[in-house]
Amino acid sequence: MSNSEPSVRPATRRCLATTSLAGCFGCHMALLDIDERLFELIERVDIDRSPLTDIKRCGRCDIGLVEGGICNAENVHVLREFRRQCKLLVAVGACAINGGLPAQRNHLDLGQCLQEVYLTGPGIVHGQVPDDPELPLPLDKVHPVHEVVRVDYFIPGCPPSGDALWKFITDLLDGRTPRLGHPLLHFD
Amino acid sequence: MDARSLSIDGLPVPFDDGQTIMDASLAAGIFIPHLCHHPQFTPQGSCKLCTVRANGRYVSACTMPASEGMEVESNTPELNDKRRTMLQMLFVEGNHFCPSCEKSGDCLLQALAYELEMLGPHFPQFYPDRPVDASHPDVLLDFNRCILCELCVRASRDVDGKSVFALSGRGIGKHLIVNAESGRLADTDFSLADKAAHVCPVGVIIAKRRGFAVPIGQRRFDGEPISRRVDWLARRRADDEEEQ
Structure with a gap:
């Protein structure tokens, strides 16, 4: 007779994908701030496309966390892939939710921005606006995620705390309606 | 005169002649969300955050x-x-870019958004172009955050006797202006x-050289949600200057 323990299977494993678009990776750093709870997380989810795995394309997933707004054509493609592949799409952080810091350029003319940064700014010699075909073209304005695809949930914060992300993710995994009360809900 | 009372969400609340529903609720410590109301000024009912149903009517x-x-x-x-x-x-x-705003944590708009669990903007962003006015030696005006509550208009006209501020334009073009030729x-x-x-109530009128003297995380509504600061909302009359 086998002496093996009856296997204790965890509840259904879920699949999680994350990406950073026009963001600073601060929200991903905040995800790492869940510290030792990362071990519990990887017991419960497989991580698909994410800066943590370096997987480049997103397969079918349960939860997609999107950091950052939409500032160029590549952001749009990645975001649409996430929306197509993820059952639940979550906008994480100020930039994904209202454009955040990158959107502070929205009242400026994009052409003039590029001119000043690459041609006429102080200290520039032999300046050139980058035009390598591999570079994604910038959009005229920076947009929040919900202006491009349907978004199921929002986690505000710049960044949201590790505790807020953990509360949200575990609420979802445990089948509860995710809820961030005071003091986890903050915009700064 | 006998004590008179109304009920707010089923709770009996006493009031005096001449008091509004808001006056009675603040005195009783019951929180009704509001932005343009301030106990020191004549109410104008413009922000509509304090909309309630009284005997079935909004x-x-x-x-x-x-x-x-x-x-x-x-x-x-x-x-x-x-x-x-x-x-x-x-x-x-x-x-309203909270992460860069010096008022973050002390802002009524933000505190109400927390209170009412506003997680996202839902609507498309307008991204209006509103240059700041940093001309004054002691005060920065950041019009990007103006919600047109007219508290500065009322305070400057009714208390300071200066009428420095006014609203100009109509509808979506309405905006805060400064009463000077320039x-x-x-x-x-x-x-x-x-x-x-x-x-x-938001971060339009900002005292210079104060910035983040009180760090983010230790501000008025970081510690307690606004619904538990009814006492502060009710006695703002005298405390504004003190706390600033």
Whole structure:
């Protein structure tokens, strides 16, 4: 007779994908701030496309966390892939939710921005606006995620705390309606 | 005269003659969300955040006189849904970039968004172009955050006697202006000692060289949600200058 323990299977494993678009990776750093709870997380989810795995394309997933707004054509493609592949799409952080810091350029003319940064700014010699075909073209304005695809949930914060992300993710995994009360809900 | 009372969400609340629903609720320590109301100024009922149902009718709590036996509903999912939608419209009409705002944590708009669990803007962002006015030596005006509550207009006109501020334009074009030929705050007699310098519920009128002296995380609404600061909301009359 086998002496093996009856296997204790965890509840259904879920699949999680994350990406950073026009963001600073601060929200991903905040995800790492869940510290030792990362071990519990990887017991419960497989991580698909994410800066943590370096997987480049997103397969079918349960939860997609999107950091950052939409500032160029590549952001749009990645975001649409996430929306197509993820059952639940979550906008994480100020930039994904209202454009955040990158959107502070929205009242400026994009052409003039590029001119000043690459041609006429102080200290520039032999300046050139980058035009390598591999570079994604910038959009005229920076947009929040919900202006491009349907978004199921929002986690505000710049960044949201590790505790807020953990509360949200575990609420979802445990089948509860995710809820961030005071003091986890903050915009700064 | 016998004590008179109304009910707010089923709780009996006493009131005196001449009091509004908001006056009675603040005195009783009951929180009704509001932005443009301030106990020191004549209520104008413009922000509509304090909309309640009084005997079945939608009214602004800050302008509606209390009456005997009035049944007021305030903290209901239906009203809070409407309030959240109004907040979302306020957020997308301006440029409310909380992470860079010196008022973050002390801002009534933000505190109400927390209270009503506004997680996202829902509507498309307007991203209006509103240059700041940094001309005054002691005060920065950041029009990006203006919600048109007219508290600075009322304070400057009614308390300071200076009428430094006004609203101009109509509808979506309405905006805050400064009463000077140049339109610049430096060309008025505005001073940091004015009442108007301390009533902005958001981050439009900002004292210079103060910045983040109180760190993010230790500010008024970081510690406690606004619904538990009714005492502070009710006694803002005298405390604005003190706390600034």
